[in-house]
Amino acid sequence: MAIVCFITVPIGTILFKLFLGPGESWQHIVKNLLLDYSLNSFWLILGCICLTLLFGVSSAWIVSRYNIPFRRPLEWMLILPLAIPSYITAYAYAGFFDYGGSLELLLRSVGSKPFRIDVMNILGLIFVLSISLFPYVYVSARAVFLYQSGRLIEASKMLGVKEFRTFLKIVLPISRPAIVGGLVLVVMEVLNDYGAAKYYGVSTFTTGIFRSWFSLEEPSTAIYLSAILLILVFVFIFIERYQRAGKDYTMTAKSDIKLPRITIAKRKQIPLFFLAFIPVFFGFILPIFQLIYWSFLTFENINYTTFFSTAIQSLAIALLTALVTVFFALLVLYFPKWNALKFLKKSSRITILGYAIPGAVIAIGVMIPTLQLDKWLVKMSNEMFGVKIGLVINGTIIVLLYAYMIRFLAVAFNPIESSHLKIPESLSESSRLLGKGYLKTFFKIDFPLLKSGLLSAFILVFVDAMKELPLTLILKPYDINTLAVKAYEYASDELVMEAALPSLCIVATGILPIILLNRLILK
Amino acid sequence: MSIILHIEKLFKSYNKKEGVVINGVDLAIEKGKIVCVVGESGSGKTTLTRLVAGLETQDHGVIKLNDKIVASDKVFIPPEDRKIGMVFQDYALFPHLTVYKNVAYGIADSQDKEVRVAEVLKLVGLEGYANRFPHQLSGGQQQRVALARALAPKPQLLILDEPFSNLDVALKLQLRNEIFDIIKRTNVTAIFVTHDTQDAVAISDEIVVLKKGKIIQQGSSEVLYKSPVDLYVASFFGTVFRLQDDDLEIFGLASETEKHYAVRLKDLQVNTNCTYSTEVFVEKSLFFGEYYLNTVKLSNDTVVNCMSIQKLEGKVTLGIEKNAVLAFGDISE
Numbered sequence: 099m100a101i102v103c104f105i106t107v108p109i110g111t112i113l114f115k116l117f118l119g120p121g122e123s124w125q126h127i128v129k130n131l132l133l134d135y136s137l138n139s140f141w142l143i144l145g146c147i148c149l150t151l152l153f154g155v156s157s158a159w160i161v162s163r164y165n166i167p168f169r170r171p172l173e174w175m176l177i178l179p180l181a182i183p184s185y186i187t188a189y190a191y192a193g194f195f196d197y198g199g200s201l202e203l204l205l206r207s208v209g210s211k212p213f214r215i216d217v218m219n220i221l222g223l224i225f226v227l228s229i230s231l232f233p234y235v236y237v238s239a240r241a242v243f244l245y246q247s248g249r250l251i252e253a254s255k256m257l258g259v260k261e262f263r264t265f266l267k268i269v270l271p272i273s274r275p276a277i278v279g280g281l282v283l284v285v286m287e288v289l290n291d292y293g294a295a296k297y298y299g300v301s302t303f304t305t306g307i308f309r310s311w312f313s314l315e316e317p318s319t320a321i322y323l324s325a326i327l328l329i330l331v332f333v334f335i336f337i338e339r340y341q342r343a344g345k346d347y348t349m350t351a352k353s354d355i356k357l358p359r360i361t362i363a364k365r366k367q368i369p370l371f372f373l374a375f376i377p378v379f380f381g382f383i384l385p386i387f388q389l390i391y392w393s394f395l396t397f398e399n400i401n402y403t404t405f406f407s408t409a410i411q412s413l414a415i416a417l418l419t420a421l422v423t424v425f426f427a428l429l430v431l432y433f434p435k436w437n438a439l440k441f442l443k444k445s446s447r448i449t450i451l452g453y454a455i456p457g458a459v460i461a462i463g464v465m466i467p468t469l470q471l472d473k474w475l476v477k478m479s480n481e482m483f484g485v486k487i488g489l490v491i492n493g494t495i496i497v498l499l500y501a502y503m504i505r506f507l508a509v510a511f512n513p514i515e516s517s518h519l520k521i522p523e524s525l526s527e528s529s530r531l532l533g534k535g536y537l538k539t540f541f542k543i544d545f546p547l548l549k550s551g552l553l554s555a556f557i558l559v560f561v562d563a564m565k566e567l568p569l570t571l572i573l574k575p576y577d578i579n580t581l582a583v584k585a586y587e588y589a590s591d592e593l594v595m596e597a598a599l600p601s602l603c604i605v606a607t608g609i610l611p612i613i614l615l616n617r618l619i620l621k
Numbered sequence: 622m623s624i625i626l627h628i629e630k631l632f633k634s635y636n637k638k639e640g641v642v643i644n645g646v647d648l649a650i651e652k653g654k655i656v657c658v659v660g661e662s663g664s665g666k667t668t669l670t671r672l673v674a675g676l677e678t679q680d681h682g683v684i685k686l687n688d689k690i691v692a693s694d695k696v697f698i699p700p701e702d703r704k705i706g707m708v709f710q711d712y713a714l715f716p717h718l719t720v721y722k723n724v725a726y727g728i729a730d731s732q733d734k735e736v737r738v739a740e741v742l743k744l745v746g747l748e749g750y751a752n753r754f755p756h757q758l759s760g761g762q763q764q765r766v767a768l769a770r771a772l773a774p775k776p777q778l779l780i781l782d783e784p785f786s787n788l789d790v791a792l793k794l795q796l797r798n799e800i801f802d803i804i805k806r807t808n809v810t811a812i813f814v815t816h817d818t819q820d821a822v823a824i825s826d827e828i829v830v831l832k833k834g835k836i837i838q839q840g841s842s843e844v845l846y847k848s849p850v851d852l853y854v855a856s857f858f859g860t861v862f863r864l865q866d867d868d869l870e871i872f873g874l875a876s877e878t879e880k881h882y883a884v885r886l887k888d889l890q891v892n893t894n895c896t897y898s899t900e901v902f903v904e905k906s907l908f909f910g911e912y913y914l915n916t917v918k919l920s921n922d923t924v925v926n927c928m929s930i931q932k933l934e935g936k937v938t939l940g941i942e943k944n945a946v947l948a949f950g951d952i953s954e
Contacts, residue, residue, distance in 0.1 A: 252676055253713035255700040257727025258774060267726075271717045358676070 105426075105504055108463025109455065112328060115321045115466065123310065124319050131306065135323075139302045139330070142224060142295075143285055149228030150284045153377040154235025155277065159265070160374040162243040165361045167371050172378065173240075174613055177233045179381030181608035183565040183582065184230040185293025186601040189589050190385035191217050191226050192297065193392065200388055223298045227291060229381040231284045236377075238280035242273040248357040261360075275342045282338045289327060290456040292568035293586050303327040304568060307458045311572065317462065324459040331454050386605070392598030400599055405584075409603060412580040415495070416563035416607075419502040420510075423559045424552060426503055427510035431518060432544075436536050453508035457501075457569030464501040465573065468492055498573045505569060506562050510555040517551025518544070557611040564607050624688075625810050626650040626673065626778060631682030633668055633834075642668045643679070644834035650812070650827075655804060657813045657821035660831035661853075666814045669831065670780045673812070674707055675700035687777060706771030706809075710783040712763050714755040720766050721751035727774040741769040744803055761792050768800060772807060779804065779811040785820060797824060818857035830854055851949050852883055860886040860926070861947070867921050872897040872941060881949050888945035889927040891915070895940025901925070903933040 160166065161173050179187070194200045195217045202212040216222070247269050254264040292304045301309075303323055310319040362370075452460065472492050479485045491497055521544060529539040545552075567582045574583060581600040588597035626649070633643040642665045650656050658666045671677045673684060675691065675698060684692040686705075691698040715723050724741060725734045742748055745765040755763055764784065771779055784800070785793045801824040804811050815821055821828050822842050830838045830845070830853070838850045849855035852863060864874070864882040874897050876882060901917040904924070912928045917939060919925060927939060 249709055249711060249713040250715055252700070253707065253709060253715070253770075254726070255676075256674060256705060256707040257770070258701045258704065258729070259727065260701055268715055272715070274717075 105452065105507065107467050108460055108501075108504060109328070109451070111463045111466050112321055112324050112459065115318065116325050118318065120318050120322045122319075123314050123316055124322060127306070127310070127319060127323075131301065134301050135303050135306050138220060138300055139289070141220060142227070142300070142302060143288055145221075145224035146228045146231065146284055146288050147281055149224060150232040150235045150281065151277070153228065153232035153381075154280065155239050157232075157374045157377050158236045158239035158243055159269075160370050162240050162357055163360060164367070164370055165359050166367045166374065172371075172374055175378045175382065176236050176374070177612050178378065178609065179230050180233045181612050182230055182382065182385055182601075182605050183293070183567065184227050184287070184291055185297065185567060185589075186389070186585060186597075186604065187230040187381070187385045188223070188226045188294035188297050189585070189594050189597055189601070190388040191222065193594055194384065194388050200391060218298050220298075220300050223294060223300050226294060226298075227288055228284075229377065231287050232377055232381065234283040234287075235277060235280040238276040239273055242276045243269065244357050247272060251357065278338055278341055282334055285334050286331065286454050286456075289331060290458075290568065292458060292571070293589075297589055303330070304456055304458050307462070308568070308571075311458075311462065317466070320462055321466075324456075324462055327456055327459055331456070335451075335454055386602075389598045389602050389605070392595040393602055396595045396598060399596060405599065408579045408581055408584050408600070411578055412564060412582070412603075415498070415502075415578070415580060416560045418495075419499055419506065419563040420556045420560040422499055423503045423506045423510045424514070424555050427507055427514050427555060428552075430507070430511060431514060432540065451508070452504040453506065455505070457505055457566060458572065460501050460505050461569045461572035464497060464504070465492070468497050468500070493575050495575055495578065498570065498575070498578075501569050501573050502563055502566065505566070506559045509558050509562055513554040513558065514548060514551045517548050521547050554614060557614060561608050561611045564604050623652050624649045625652045625686065626812075627683075627685040627688075628673070629683045629685075631669075631672065631684065632680045633665075633672060633677065634680060642834050643672065646682075646831075646834070646836055648829065648836060648839070650810060652810055653808055654826045655801070655811045655813065655824060656827045656829060657815060657825035658829045658831060659815055659818055659821045659857075662816060664831040665834040666816075666831050667782060668834075670782060670812060670814050673778075674705050674780055675703050704774070704777045706774065706776030706779040708764075708767045708771050708779070708781040708784050710786055712755075712767040712787075714763055714766055714770070716755055718754075719751065720747065720753050720755070720758070723755070723766060724751075724770045724773050726770065729774065737773055741773045744772070744807070745769045746799075760788055761796055764788065764796060765799075768803065772803075772809065776809065779809045780814070781811060782814045783816070784813070785815070785817070800824075822857060849947065849949070852881075855883060855885070855947055855949075858885070862886060862889065862925055864946075865923070868919060868923055871899045871919055871921060873899070874941075874946065877948075879950065883947045883949070884941050884945055885947070886926060887928065888941060889925065890940045890942070891927060891929045891933065892938050893940055896943040897946075898938050898940035900936055901939045902936055906933045908932070 157172075157176050161169055161176065166172075182190075195215050196202075197214070202214070205212045217226070250268050250272065251264055254268050255261075259267070289302075289304065291302075292308060295302045295305050296308070303326060307320045307323045307327070310316045310323060455463075468491050475491075476487055479487050525543055525547075526539050529543045530536075534542065564580075565582060566580075567586055570580055570583055571586065574580065581604050585597040585600040585604070588594060588600070628646055628648040631643050631646040632641060634641045644665075646669060658669060660666045668677060672679050672692070678697060679692055681694065682692075683690060686703060690696050691703055715726065718726065720742070721738055724738045728734050728737050738751070739748070742751060745768055747762060747765055747769065750758070750762065750766075755766065758766065764787075768781075768784075781800075785797060788796060797820060813820065813825060825842070827839065827841055828845055829836055830850075832853070838845060838854055845854055846858050849857075852861060855861045861883050862885075864872070864884060866876065869876045869882060874882065899919065901919055903915055903917050905916040906929075907914045912930060913932050915927050915929055915933050917925055917927060917933075917937070919939075925939070
């Protein structure tokens with residue numbers, strides 16, 4: 099119970115504070131900005147849904163259905179854009195299309211007349227977010243295409259229906275729940291984004307929260323905005339659940355045949371290859387080249403002492419976060435089981451919501467109660483012991499870890515739970531009958547069998563923590579810096595080229611685990 | 622009778638490591654017959670039907686449907702244009718479509734879909750289930766929807782790939798008879814793929830036995846019973862006991878060197894006057910209601926099972942009639 103409270107406190111805080119009334123500038127925001135925030139967020143979500151669907155579904159269908167050149171490398175390269183945080187992709191694109199940017203230089207060098215595309219607007223933001231988030235759709239679509247549609251496509255063909263109609267009438271409908279599941283992740287990430295929207299000058303709910311928090315210094319207004327954002331998120335979760343309801347086609351078994359691949363004429367293979375390659379090029383190769391080019395230009399300007407200390411702090415925080423989060427995920431999984439608390443089994447699901455809630459909202463939700471606790475501690479120590487102390491918890495890494503843990507609990511919980519489900523209940527039961535207690539059973543039986551799940555949980559949280567920006571910006575202690583924050587700071591200070599090196603470090607830590615993630619999904 | 626399916630010199634291999642899966646199959650199937658393709662797992666029976674359906678492409682060979690070439694070295698007609706109905710092992714019902722829509726899926730737009738769907742649903746005994754979804758049906762009902770869906774477009778050939786493997790024994794026996802009746806009523810030519818030889822014996826007009834990608838025998842149940850080509854075929858109809866060289870000597874059976882011999886369990890007779898006989902020692906005699914199952918030992922210590930009406934003890938005579946001895950040129954277990 100304590101754990102559930104611990105995790106739901108931030109959400110509760112925001113809902114509770116709603117009743118205390120908004121800050122002074124709330125009227126101003128409602129009058130002048132709210133429509134702007136809403137419209138921008140709406141178009142952003144709509145645009146990203148369309149584009150990620152286009153990139154994700156088409157590339158997934160091409161690589162799973164057709165024999166094309168370089169199919170195998172393409173299959174995993176299509177996931178790579180996830181290794182670059184979207185705000186970094188945003189910086190790279192801004193630099194590529196900027197005055198005197200890489201595009202201009204390239205065009206000049208081949209002697210053609212330079213032209214400019216302005217990406218620093220909502221359309222550019224839609225493109226940048228979509229090109230870096232489409233792998234969520236790609237991954238979920240490909241998994242269904244490969245493993246659930248094979249037999250059904252054969253059955254459809256045996257009934258005399260051609261390829262394209264089969265795709266429309268059978269493949270798309272049965273893949274819909276999975277594809278929408280991927281889309282919901284895209285929407286969550288879009289709502290969570292702060293770095294890219296801020297840099298491109300597009301006001302969204304998340305940038306609004308930051309504005310009221312930092313510039314207007316009005317926490318209560320920030321809370322109101324957070325609440326609206328939270329409601330928006332719940333609406334999307336609800337839509338996803340609703341569309342899934344009853345359509346969770348419980349196929350008796352996964353089809354034992356993989357989707358058969360079609361070999362087509364060479365001249366048709368080339369265009370298909372390029373169709374699938376476009377998202378890889380724009381989502382990964384182009385931004386990476388831009389970053390490498392910038393690093394090459396700026397590597398002399400970097401203060402390496404601070405750079406290395408930031409990198410080490412980043413690594414240490416991510417490692418700690420991963421450890422703490424995996425530990426809590428295990429508790430959420432095992433605690434209800436050990437204590438035979440049936441009602442907790444369901445309530446532990448709530449804890450998983452963390453990933454859906456934007457980082458900025460979690461940050462505020464965590465800050466308010468911990469500040470209260472701090473104030474109370476200060477007062478207590480003053481009254482009871484006569485000792486004057488400063489804030490104990492706030493401004494320390496503990497608050498940051500707490501917030502990370504809430505945000506990434508779902509990321510850790512899912513792989514652990516799925517490998518837990520593969521362990522038959524009878525194993526721990528026999529261990530108990532052989533006279534071993536809960537803990538002994540856990541360490542001797544469950545833990546060794548959970549290892550792969552625990553490892554992937556650890557790695558996934560680690561990577562996410564390395565990339566996290568909005569939550570870190572609000573909660574990080576003054577004397578601590580992460581690579582993500584460093585990159586953001588450089589970019590905000592008009593030093594976007596210097597942002598390249600920390601960005602590349604984040605990408606590097608991200609690539610290997612993403613390949614691992616790909617393996618896990620295909621298992 | 623006209624030939625509906627004609628296969629000539631068919632070869633297929635998936636990759637070099639596995640070798641050939643279909644190794645020179647020649648086969649002709651008459652219109653209106655129910656043919657069972659049997660064989661152990663890995664014998665190539667599923668591959669054979671997938672080649673006929675057009676779900677795989679052959680390496681060499683010709684497949685003709687109603688005298689029209691559908692697959693050869695030059696021609697390949699895709700599965701959607703072959704007019705073959707297929708009932709898959711896992712049924713492959715479209716999970717997002719109702720029973721009605723599943724069944725109507727393959728019916729050409731020119732036809733009156735409603736009438737045809739009602740017709741086939743009635744045929745399989747599922748009137749009133751049109752609006753259900755596949756997951757709301759039992760295994761047996763799903764099976765029947767799959768059959769209805771395959772029959773709805775009036776295919777020229779129906780393929781059933783291990784249709785009973787997902788069902789429990791009692792349901793399987795019931796459905797086996799029902800499906801046999803339905804197919805006979807529609808007069809469609811059907812190919813059953815099964816590894817269960819009991820199924821094959823029960824429902825087919827003709828049995829095709831595949832082994833390592835080759836057809837080793839083809840014929841009616843009677844033919845296969847009377848003159849099986851090897852021990853595997855012989856054992857379709859019950860336990861068979863292989864007679865080794867020294868066993869033959871004990872029974873006083875003159876053997877040819879290149880041949881192998883066997884006898885069915887039910888043809889081993891106790892204490893009767895037979896062409897070949899020997900004295901055996903009874904080790905065990907277990908009561909099975911209608912008969913006793915005995916474990917007896919020959920003088921060379923070979924253990925044999927035989928049945929008897931009465932409980933046996935001590936020494937008895939075990940005999941085989943001359944026409945009960947099965948002789949094969951080649952034996953592989």
